Amino acid sequence: MRHLSIRNLTARPGRTIALGLLIVFLSMALFGGSVMVRSLNGGLASLEARLGADVIVVPSSAKSSTNLDYLFLQGTTGYYYMDTEKAQKIAQTEGVERASFQIFMASLRASCCSMPVQVIGIDQDTDFTIQPWIEESFGRRLGDLDVLVGSKVNAGIGESIRIYNTDCPVVGRLAATGTTLDTGVFCTVDTVRLLLHAASELGHDLKISGDPENVVSAVYLKVKDGVDVQSVADRVNVYVRKVEAVRTRSYITGIADSLGGVEKTIRTLIVCVWILAFLILMAAFTMLTGERKKEFAVLRVIGMSRGKLAWVLLKESLLLSLFGGVIGIVLGGALTFSFQGLIEEALSLPFLMPGVSELLLLAIMTLVVVMLVGPMSSAVSAWKLSRVDIGRILREGI
């Protein structure tokens, strides 16, 4: 009875559950939506960080822009190769500060391979795009046949992945990026070449014109400070034949644009849900005032002041908001978490869930907002109830 508010709530479970559900819905929308927005932003940021290069050059047969999409968002790089000589020429383009190359291949869903994966070979001496990430997660150099796996590849450290009948030991797992790099397998350029040999020995036609020892798939360029990136890309396109140079910036901006659109939609939805829920809550609380007038007149008769009366009501809505808010956050979190893959696929945007501390912060913020809005929506009814004309209500007979 020191907990009159609790008793009021438990005595009318139907009413309490209805109001509580509304609040659950509210906090679920806010928390789930915020996590989604944060995840999309995180995905973009991580993509931006991974794409440390200003310009990516691929053979024109790769139809660069779609392949960039493939490379980073959909997970199939396909096979495309150019001569090492060409790569060297590209690296020597005026205005280029650093250059590195990578070589791609894919394993098959066949008896020779344990699973179909993208294999990305990096040149550890010159790489500046993937290396920082590897250093973060792994911190050593890779030996021959050693592979690192992205966070979504189903293989643990100590196990090995069989690619074209070659067993590659998994030496490390990389942190999630929210991009399709998470489904990739990383190794040295030499390892990829070895695997290419193994593949052709098994009779697979990899459409390599020339010696596997002498090809690369893509060249990554970092432009010197102060040099116009577009002019470097243009120069490559003019002077080197049959390759296509793409600015990563424009690619990222493209993603950022569609992300902005999605984000705006989510935000608008959240705001709509909130306005709607706030109005419904307010209506619900106000509708309940009539029903509760007599109850509050009795409390006034036995000496409860207006302030205390308002506080009892406020506590009721605070309790409702607290429990509803927590349940909503848990549900919202669980939903976003379990539909992560679906959301990612549907939006085809990089999606990287924030870390525990940021999730916690978002949860606390959601709870604070819910616990402000809940009581606010009951404020009108609290005020009305605390002003009940006791004389009149008592005359009406309790």
Next chain:
Amino acid sequence: MKLRCEQLEMHFFRKTGDANFFVAVAPLSLSLPEAALTVLMGRSGSGKTTLMNMLSGLLRSTSGRVFLGEDELYAMDDRTLSRYRNRHIAVIPQGQSALPQLSVMENVLLPGMIYEKDRRQDAERRREAAEMLEQLGLGALLDVSPRELSGGELRRLSIARALLMHPDVLCCDEPTADLDDENTRVVLDILKKTAGDGCTVFMVTHEEDAVHYADRLYRMQSGQVTEEK
């Protein structure tokens, strides 16, 4: 403590005849002695409840003043007056006034818990409440919900709740309405005894039997009060 009013008057805004307000209680000065049962009788609509509510601090009058001892009720702000009422003035309203979400026991304990935060007295209070409910014939119903009680039982519950406040003033609005003779006698005896213990008891009633219990008797007609005993 003595309850008294000076030139207490109540108007309600309502078009009646020439005036656009209706006089529910005409200017009235009255003094209710302590340790006495004062009874107010009158026809329905004569203004009894209005007067009682004003005297008990529940209804601010149009004009005039109400004093309990030296304290002027309507000079206090809501917080002070609420607390003051909780301490000194118990009211048994017309009709039923139990909170359905609490048990019978919790209902009678409630007034004592609004301002008293000291839990050490809980056991003592419960014991006293149980005794009181037992006396009023509700001993077997401590833990049931008021929803399960009859009209007479609900009335006795209101009385128990009021008495447990150990008030200086007890105001009851038709406490014996819709009670049978047996119950009416029980209630009137309790009120008489409460007055005997030093409380200022003010009862509004239709019950002619109450005349025999009254130390003082007033009659009310169209807002006018006349002393009869």
